[in-house]
Amino acid sequence: MAAREELIKKIQALLPQDAVCRDDSYKAGVVFAAQAPLGKLREAIKLCEGCGYYLESITALDFQDTFELVYHLNCYEPTSRISLRVLFGHDQSPPTVSDIFASALWQEREVCEFFGIRFTDHPDLRPLLLPEDADFTPLRKTFGAVHAYHKREEIYG
Amino acid sequence: MAEHFPEPVVEQIYTLNLGPQHPSTHGVLRVLLDLDGEFIIKADPVIGYGHRGHEKMAENRTYKQFMPNSSRMDYLSGLLYNHGFVLAVEKLAGVQVPERAKYIRVICSELNRISSHLLWFGTYVMDLGGFTPFLYAFDDRENILDILDRVTGSRLTYSYCRFGGVTRDIDAEFIAMTRKFIARLRSRWDDYHNLVTKNVIFIHRTRGVGIIDAQLARQFGVVGPNLRACGVAFDARKSEPYEVYDRFDFEVPTGVKGDALDRYNVRLQEMEQSCRIIEQALDQLPSGPHINEMAPFKVRPPKGEVYLAFESARGLTGYYLVSDGSPYPYRCHIRVPSFGNLHVLTEVLKGTLVADAISILGSIDVVIPEIDR
Numbered sequence: 262m263a264a265r266e267e268l269i270k271k272i273q274a275l276l277p278q279d280a281v282c283r284d285d286s287y288k289a290g291v292v293f294a295a296q297a298p299l300g301k302l303r304e305a306i307k308l309c310e311g312c313g314y315y316l317e318s319i320t321a322l323d324f325q326d327t328f329e330l331v332y333h334l335n336c337y338e339p340t341s342r343i344s345l346r347v348l349f350g351h352d353q354s355p356p357t358v359s360d361i362f363a364s365a366l367w368q369e370r371e372v373c374e375f376f377g378i379r380f381t382d383h384p385d386l387r388p389l390l391l392p393e394d395a396d397f398t399p400l401r402k403t404f405g406a407v408h409a410y411h412k413r414e415e416i417y418g
Numbered sequence: 419m420a421e422h423f424p425e426p427v428v429e430q431i432y433t434l435n436l437g438p439q440h441p442s443t444h445g446v447l448r449v450l451l452d453l454d455g456e457f458i459i460k461a462d463p464v465i466g467y468g469h470r471g472h473e474k475m476a477e478n479r480t481y482k483q484f485m486p487n488s489s490r491m492d493y494l495s496g497l498l499y500n501h502g503f504v505l506a507v508e509k510l511a512g513v514q515v516p517e518r519a520k521y522i523r524v525i526c527s528e529l530n531r532i533s534s535h536l537l538w539f540g541t542y543v544m545d546l547g548g549f550t551p552f553l554y555a556f557d558d559r560e561n562i563l564d565i566l567d568r569v570t571g572s573r574l575t576y577s578y579c580r581f582g583g584v585t586r587d588i589d590a591e592f593i594a595m596t597r598k599f600i601a602r603l604r605s606r607w608d609d610y611h612n613l614v615t616k617n618v619i620f621i622h623r624t625r626g627v628g629i630i631d632a633q634l635a636r637q638f639g640v641v642g643p644n645l646r647a648c649g650v651a652f653d654a655r656k657s658e659p660y661e662v663y664d665r666f667d668f669e670v671p672t673g674v675k676g677d678a679l680d681r682y683n684v685r686l687q688e689m690e691q692s693c694r695i696i697e698q699a700l701d702q703l704p705s706g707p708h709i710n711e712m713a714p715f716k717v718r719p720p721k722g723e724v725y726l727a728f729e730s731a732r733g734l735t736g737y738y739l740v741s742d743g744s745p746y747p748y749r750c751h752i753r754v755p756s757f758g759n760l761h762v763l764t765e766v767l768k769g770t771l772v773a774d775a776i777s778i779l780g781s782i783d784v785v786i787p788e789i790d791r
Contacts (some may be wrong), residue, residue, distance in 0.1 A: 289725060290736075313636070320749075361759075392466070399471060407478070411748065416722075416740065
């Protein structure tokens with residue numbers, strides 16, 4: 262539990278009070294969710310690295326009004342998973358975290374090819390799973406048939 | 419081998435394509451190897467040949483329609499994936515599961531884990547040139563497939579779980595077959611150890627080969643037996659117990675060095691631990707219904723999200739579901755263990771011999787279609 266409490270304390274110090282939300286019931290599979298502004302993302306991820314966490318998953322959510330990146334981080338202790346979330350516009354580029362966690366090298370490549378999110382300063386953004394010449398971004402809600410394309414507030418509001 | 423690695427002479431770099439159809443790549447994997455003589459100076463895995471777009475498919479199907487897809491990602495531990503998906507949806511939608519169903523799921527999942535490890539054992543030793551153990555392992559695995567076939571109706575791509583239970587109850591015959599199988603498997607350990615574990619060629623091919631230390635594992639998000647082989651006792655069944663795993667007494671086997679031999683030993687010990695879990699589950703098996711008849715036919719989880727982690731045969735796997743309140747998931751992301759386990763090879767293969775590359779690739783037990791999704 263030590264790493265988890267230490268990290269939560271550090272992130273609470275970094276981000277404003279209303280951006281963090283703790284849930285000890287582990288209902289959504291995370292003990293702690295934090296909404297970071299784009300500019301503080303790398304700082305928050307660095308804190309996780311310093312506390313012995315590993316980067317479990319990076320994925321994006323596509324909403325009508327915004328993109329949302331969801332980083333799940335975990336450490337080798339019971340029920341310690343946290344999520345870091347960052348909102349940014351469809352025309353913006355988030356910074357890479359691949360120099361902090363090597364596993365982001367591939368995970369960001371995957372997010373890039375499926376959502377068209379170009380991570381700045383990423384050394385190698387070739388498609389990972391799609392063909393080399395893929396000029397489409399399949400997991401965008403504008404691609405193919407989709408059931409719903411919501412504004413973010415319709416789900417999380 | 420890394421200490422003998424000389425500085426590469428740039429003019430002599432030779433690029434070798436390992437795969438996409440190499441027998442040791444376990445799925446369609448291509449690895450671009452830059453060689454200096456017999457030493458690898460750069461390895462670049464090329465994946466995606468088996469990409470089917472499961473995450474996009476999920477968005478166009480109801481939760482129930484997507485369920486059969488779940489076992490087609492990692493086809494060697496399909497039941498575990500099926501189980502995990504059902505757990506995630508149940509957690510999101512608040513569906514109640516009868517006690518008996520929970521035990522049945524655990525029993526079948528652990529059987530599936532053993533069958534996956536047995537297949538790995540057989541193919542790994544075959545990669546290293548030993549054909550006989552492969553036949554032994556497949557003989558044992560066939561017993562599991564028969565047991566699971568009897569209750570689930572399929573041999574590989576199971577879709578046995580339902581939201582609120584399992585599709586078919588187990589009977590006395592199933593229990594007898596399972597107990598008989600466990601006794602049989604235990605009587606085979608001696609054969610396995612005599613054939614492989616004590617084999618001097620096998621030891622030379624694996625000891626000190628492909629070392630993944632704890633720091634490297636954390637950097638690349640390595641999980642499962644590969645992580646436990648370097649001494650980190652991390653198992654989702656212990657760290658965030660799902661289903662009824664907190665009621666069983668079992669250990670998390672770990673290694674010391676994190677080399678291929680440790681990974682081999684960890685997996686062999688894990689099979690024994692799975693046997694222990696199955697035995698306890700059979701002893702504790704409660705009576706009652708095997709499915710919650712009141713579970714909704716069309717699942718409509720409330721708005722929100724869930725991240726459910728479970729331990730597949732290859733490590734911690736996670737389903738990340740976002741619901742907009744409709745019967746269709748708004749987003750379904752699957753965090754697969756082989757992703758990090760394969761990615762770490764770009765670092766581990768540097769400075770090793772080509773022959774060791776096959777040994778290392780086999781020892782980390784990747785299933786490519788799970789990465790490709």
